[in-house]
Amino acid sequence: MRAAVEASCFGDVIVVTKGFAGVDGATVTAQADIAVESGYCRETLSLEGDPDDSMDIFAEDMLREGEYLGDEKIVSEYVCKSGDEVRYLSQKGVKLRGLVKNPGHSYPRGVWVSGVELCKALKKDVLSRSNVKICEHTLLMDIVIEEGRAAGAICFDFIEGTAFLISAGSVVVCSGGAMGLYPYITAPDGLTGDGMAAAFRAGAQLVDMEFPMFLPYSILNPKIVRGVTFTHDLAMTLDSRALNREGARFMDKWDPIRMEHTTRDINAAAAGYEIFEGRGSSDGGVYLSLAHIPNNIIEYSAKWFPETIAEWKCGGFDLKKYLPDLSRDAIETIPACHFWNGGIKINAEGETSIPGLYAGGEGTGSLHGANRISGNGVGQALVWGAIAGRSAGKCSKKLGRPNISANKAKMMLQEKSEMIRGKGKEDPVQINRELRSMSWECIGLVRTQERLDKFGKYLEQVKQQLMEQRVRSECARANRDWLLMIQNQNLYEIARAVHSAATERKESRGAHFRYDYKKPDDKNWTQNIFLRLKGDEIIVSSSAANNYKGRTPSLRKREYGTKGA
Amino acid sequence: MNTSVRTIIVNVSRGTSDDGSFQKYHVDIEGTMSVMQVLNEIHEKIDPSLAFYASCRLGKCGSCKVKVDGKLCLSCTTPVEGDFTVEPDPSGRLIRDLLVVWDDQKGGEING
Numbered sequence: 001m002r003a004a005v006e007a008s009c010f011g012d013v014i015v016v017t018k019g020f021a022g023v024d025g026a027t028v029t030a031q032a033d034i035a036v037e038s039g040y041c042r043e044t045l046s047l048e049g050d051p052d053d054s055m056d057i058f059a060e061d062m063l064r065e066g067e068y069l070g071d072e073k074i075v076s077e078y079v080c081k082s083g084d085e086v087r088y089l090s091q092k093g094v095k096l097r098g099l100v101k102n103p104g105h106s107y108p109r110g111v112w113v114s115g116v117e118l119c120k121a122l123k124k125d126v127l128s129r130s131n132v133k134i135c136e137h138t139l140l141m142d143i144v145i146e147e148g149r150a151a152g153a154i155c156f157d158f159i160e161g162t163a164f165l166i167s168a169g170s171v172v173v174c175s176g177g178a179m180g181l182y183p184y185i186t187a188p189d190g191l192t193g194d195g196m197a198a199a200f201r202a203g204a205q206l207v208d209m210e211f212p213m214f215l216p217y218s219i220l221n222p223k224i225v226r227g228v229t230f231t232h233d234l235a236m237t238l239d240s241r242a243l244n245r246e247g248a249r250f251m252d253k254w255d256p257i258r259m260e261h262t263t264r265d266i267n268a269a270a271a272g273y274e275i276f277e278g279r280g281s282s283d284g285g286v287y288l289s290l291a292h293i294p295n296n297i298i299e300y301s302a303k304w305f306p307e308t309i310a311e312w313k314c315g316g317f318d319l320k321k322y323l324p325d326l327s328r329d330a331i332e333t334i335p336a337c338h339f340w341n342g343g344i345k346i347n348a349e350g351e352t353s354i355p356g357l358y359a360g361g362e363g364t365g366s367l368h369g370a371n372r373i374s375g376n377g378v379g380q381a382l383v384w385g386a387i388a389g390r391s392a393g394k395c396s397k398k399l400g401r402p403n404i405s406a407n408k409a410k411m412m413l414q415e416k417s418e419m420i421r422g423k424g425k426e427d428p429v430q431i432n433r434e435l436r437s438m439s440w441e442c443i444g445l446v447r448t449q450e451r452l453d454k455f456g457k458y459l460e461q462v463k464q465q466l467m468e469q470r471v472r473s474e475c476a477r478a479n480r481d482w483l484l485m486i487q488n489q490n491l492y493e494i495a496r497a498v499h500s501a502a503t504e505r506k507e508s509r510g511a512h513f514r515y516d517y518k519k520p521d522d523k524n525w526t527q528n529i530f531l532r533l534k535g536d537e538i539i540v541s542s543s544a545a546n547n548y549k550g551r552t553p554s555l556r557k558r559e560y561g562t563k564g565a
Numbered sequence: 566m567n568t569s570v571r572t573i574i575v576n577v578s579r580g581t582s583d584d585g586s587f588q589k590y591h592v593d594i595e596g597t598m599s600v601m602q603v604l605n606e607i608h609e610k611i612d613p614s615l616a617f618y619a620s621c622r623l624g625k626c627g628s629c630k631v632k633v634d635g636k637l638c639l640s641c642t643t644p645v646e647g648d649f650t651v652e653p654d655p656s657g658r659l660i661r662d663l664l665v666v667w668d669d670q671k672g673g674e675i676n677g
Contacts, residue, residue, distance in 0.1 A: 023626035188621045224597050316624020316642030429609045472613035478661050
């Protein structure tokens with residue numbers, strides 16, 4: 001939506017969205033804090049920011065917590081522009097609800113806004129622009145490349161069941177992460193890496209794909225509220241304790257000072273480690289306990305941290321109905337896939353490795369490195385959506401729409417229509433379940449060479465199954481199996497990419513935890529891993545991260561799981 | 566909260582506005598499930614032709630609005646423990662079964 005607003009200043013825009021416009025992605029679900037340099041918060045946003053903060057300190061925090069894999073140029077651009085984006089939101093009527101200091105940040109930078117309010121404001125701005133057309137319930141299937149340049153997209157109208165071509169002077173991918181690769185997620189189910197996969201197939205480079213982020217202490221049980229993040233916020237607010245099935249705390253082995261209030265990557269790796277070693281909860285998670293805190297103190301927290309705990313509600317759920325008595329029992333939680341740190345490689349203009357193809361927001365790489373700290377998810381969507389939209393608009397205006405040969409368009413449409421007919425024998429529901437379950441086991445929280453090898457063999461099997469997918473009913477409109485089939489194909493591409501990068505990185509860093517290489521290896525692996533497709537083969541390359549000059553590894557915060565073990 | 570495994574009867578409005586009827590499904594559920602989770606069970610295991618909409622699962626995007634036992638609600642956050650009837654939101658244009666679109670491009674009514 002942010003990209004569409006900016007691109008519309010240069011010409012006509014078509015927005016393609018899988019669901020309902022403006023509310024189909026993850027942004028709407030965020031009870032969001034957007035990280036803005038604290039001095040800017042004070043001077044420009046009238047919040048109680050700290051004047052001692054600076055853009056440099058903000059950038060350094062991001063690079064350090066991203067374990068020095070972020071790109072300095074991309075990070076600098078971001079820290080300088082996130083404040084302007086919050087000011088834009090404020091001008092559009094979004095209420096700035098306060099400022100918080102979150103783990104990993106040296107100063108209070110998290111400007112709290114409601115994701116719902118933000119989406120409403122952006123959507124209103126888009127709808128007010130007469131040169132923006134919105135195609136709802138429409139999936140991006142593939143990006144069309146003509147004479148080495150992005151020239152449009154093959155899309156699929158889910159309601160009518162037809163594939164069609166949009167030709168365009170430039171294409172912007174802002175379609176979020178691929179959290180749907182895993183069974184435990186905090187994001188909407190529809191986040192299946194469709195844009196990343198399409199860009200990858202078109203030849204674009206991906207980066208940092210081994211770092212999907214898992215949010216610790218998301219609810220595992222009861223199932224009706226599985227993936228709800230309220231308990232994570234509770235854990236970060238109060239003196240919470242993560243416990244394994246023996247009732248023992250384990251965070252002292254990972255971060256004995258910050259304990260459960262450490263960054264999310266460390267919490268997630270620690271929980272994964274307990275689960276991997278057989279000390280998990282009954283359904284395969286870990287416990288979160290507040291039972292050592294007197295009940296009146298727990299209740300009082302709602303008064304001083306109302307954004308999180310007021311009325312014990314999260315979205316439309318009244319959690320008092322579903323959570324156990326916290327003054328007595330622990331909650332069963334899981335690190336659930338929450339965000340995609342890597343993605344399409346972009347430069348400071350939002351350009352990808354393909355001319356005419358731009359990308360922004362989650363699902364692009366180089367900003368977070370190995371780990372995203374709080375407040376930079378929605379911020380990324382706004383800053384890089386705006387940059388990509390603007391660059392794409394300029395490109396279209398300058399170069400116009402390329403001609404797509406009629407023959408090529410016909411062939412692409414035929415190929416996609418054939419796929420959607422789905423006359424094979426493989427059940428798309430089963431493929432999806434197995435892919436998610438295997439991804440959790442082999443390329444999830446804890447990776448080992450043995451599991452990666454197992455996954456490599458499994459991917460060969462999925463490839464065959466995908467060619468034989470079957471639409472299980474004859475419905476010619478709004479057939480949900482079509483969604484599954486297209487999404488399965490995209491998740492397969494993403495799974496391959498995560499698998500390749502995780503296999504290559506023989507160390508542990510940020511959100512990537514190798515049980516067989518528990519320590520970070522700064523000497524060899526302060527490197528970004530890049531992936532691109534050549535035919536059907538993934539070409540893996542790596543190069544030194546664009547930020548490491550002058551920084552010493554002594555700033556590094558840990559050796560995984562070894563302290564006190 | 567009921568934690569047992571049991572079979573409930575779900576009465577679902579099927580078809581289009583020109584050609585609609587109710588269809589009954591016997592669905593195995595465990596504990597308390599949301600209407601959306603039950604619809605997903607039906608689509609995945611019993612009847613792949615069922616059309617409905619699902620997205621945020623948190624009661625925020627507002628796009629899964631349906632009528633359950635005559636009352637408008639969001640399917641993702643509405644708990645069920647026994648038999649129920651589900652129909653599409655009458656304020657939208659019916660595509661099929663429980664899936665509607667809102668022609669004014671306002672999408673679902675977003676929760677505050």
